[in-house]
Amino acid sequence: MQFPTSVEANPIVRQAVQRLDRLGDPRFGQTLVRCLDDTLARTIRAMPDGTAFVVTGDIPAMWLRDSTTQLMPYLALMRHDIPLQELVLAVLRRQFRQIGHNPYANAFNAEPSGRAHDPDDLCDDPWVWEEKYEVDSLAFPLLLAHRFWRATGRTEHLARAAGTARTAIATWRTEQDHEHSSSYRFVRLTGPESDTLPDAGRGTPVARTGMTWSGFRPSDDACAYGYNVPANLCAAAALEGAAELAHQIEDTALAKDALELAAELRAAVALHGTVRHPEFGTIYAYEVDGRGNTLLMDDANMPGLLSLPLVANIPTTDPRYLATRSFVLSPSNPTWYSGSAATGIGSPHTPADHIWPIAIAVQALTGNDAGERFTALRTLTDTTAGTGAMHESFHKDDPGRFTRPWFSWANAMYAELALDVAELGTRSLWSSQP
Structure with missing residues (x-):
């Protein structure tokens, strides 16, 4: 190809x-x-199975998030460009296959080579470059699937997108109760502290809030507190798009499940993921744990608080977003x-x-x-x-x-x-x- x-x-x-x-x-x-x-x-390599493998640049692995964002600008170019459309479809097929293989991995190899960021990580799957679980790794391919459909009207990827959405829903629901329902662990013995999770790989303690837990941020750094607010809002947007795709293939059960979880995530963020700042008013936190701990900052990686209109269906004129934006773009943000x-x-x-x-x-x-x-x-x-x-x-x-x-x-x-x-x-x- x-x-x-x-x-x-x-x-x-x-x-x-x-x-x-x-x-x-x-x-x-x-x-x-x-x-x-x-x-x-x-960065793009055609694979014998009809998919496309996308490296981030100077790292020879395919990140689910990065490969999505690398392709986003091309959506503006492809209404009458069939080769570009076929490229995005090939990347989506690869992403869907990777998520089906391991929904907790953030980055994959082109072949089962066993190459890895750190060969001593707990994960010994030869397809996985790194198994840092990040909520956005599941969300971004769903965003791409939805936006590709919106840009082109093509539907041949929708059945696979529906399967991926079901995997994401199951994973995110498991991680709504990370302490009791999840078997995910990540331990790395080398590198900085931000490269591993405390408590034998479980992460810092969290209470149930209705948000879904993430081990790592979009930066691939460990979360200080397990509920990353922009990632939860991004997941909600991905689910809302998945519901729209599900309606296109008359999968009403999937549409219902997706919208229900999206509503839960947004309601939980509103209740547990916002704080009253003395200077800026009510703003989104970056991370919380449901136990009273809150991290106020932003990260340049997406999804971050600044990028919510791009990735989370939040208007640029939304008052809470504007208050958060004022915080993020000020010395109050570290x-x-x-x-x-x-x-x-x-x-x-x-x-x-x-x-x-x-x-x-x-x-x-x-x-x-x-x-x-x-x-x-x-x-x-x-x-x-x-x-x-x-x-x-x-x-x-x-x-x-x-x-x-x-x-x-x-x-x-x-x-x-x-x-x-x-x-x-x-x-x-x-x-x-x-």
């Missing part, structure tokens, strides 16, 4: 480049094409940094004072100011350290100090923003409702 390796001839891309060039900086359009082509040419090169949020996953291009793009996409989007596009093109590509993070005062020279997810977020600035992006696909 041959997949496209360039989008330079795609009419939507050509139109986007023309519109971006009118803004007066040729780097905007050039970087858009470079980022989109890099993912197609260098991962917010302001320097001479840029201002934005980072992550405990990377060094202090390092800002993520992903977060800069997310901030602009979820704002309500077209000027902010233009400024973010210029900041991103100004902070590549001359490489013309996005990095995982860069120092707030010196873009020449960066982490990960090749990070396809960050390239994809630049593309999302550039297409949005050109008014040709995926904004109409963000919600699970038509």
Whole structure:
């Protein structure tokens, strides 16, 4: 199977480049094409079984979350581009197969090679690169399945998507009572403390809240408290989209189950996942445990609090989101940094004072100011350290100090923003409702 390796001839891309060039900086359009082509040419591998394997960039494994976000900008290009449609279908087939194989794994090998981030981890499955259980690993492929349907009208993936949704529902319901119902454990004997779970791999104690438990954050760092709020809201959105897909194939039982769990997660977040902040009012916490402990911060990785309109069906004008956004983009958030090169949020996953291009793009996409989007596009093109590509993070005062020279997810977020600035992006696909 041959997949496209360039989008330079795609009419939507050509139109986007023309519109971006009118803004007066040729780097905007050039970087858009470079980022989109890099993912197609260098990260995607056609497999003999008709699926497609997608590496994140400089790590030779396929993350369920990353492979989804790497493909999201292409949804804006594919209404009349059948090869791109076939590529996304192939990636979805691979994702569905991976989730069916192990719903607790976050990253997989292309073959049962036994390669792993740490060969001494408890998981000895040769297909699994890493078994850090993250709620969003199940949610993001469902978001992609729903948005692909919305973008193209194609339905041949819906039966497999329904099976994946059932697996996600069963897993998330088990993890609503992690202490008593879950057998999942993760222990890593090497690396930093954030790479393993305490209490013999069970994680810190939690009480039942109605939210679903996660061992790790979207950064692949361990949760301080087991209920990651943005991941729960993202799961709710994925379920709402899955219910819509289920209606398309007349699976009313699945639609009912998906909507019931989505409502439970949203209600539990409203009750247990919000706090009254003395400066910002009622805001979303980042993590809670149902036992009175709360973590107020955000992480540049998605799903995070800043990205809720992108991944959780929450409007950019929602008062609670706006209050949370004000907190996240302030010194009250311990991962917010302001320097001479840029201002934005980072992550405990990377060094202090390092800002993520992903977060800069997310901030602009979820704002309500077209000027902010233009400024973010210029900041991103100004902070590549001359490489013309996005990095995982860069120092707030010196873009020449960066982490990960090749990070396809960050390239994809630049593309999302550039297409949005050109008014040709995926904004109409963000919600699970038509």
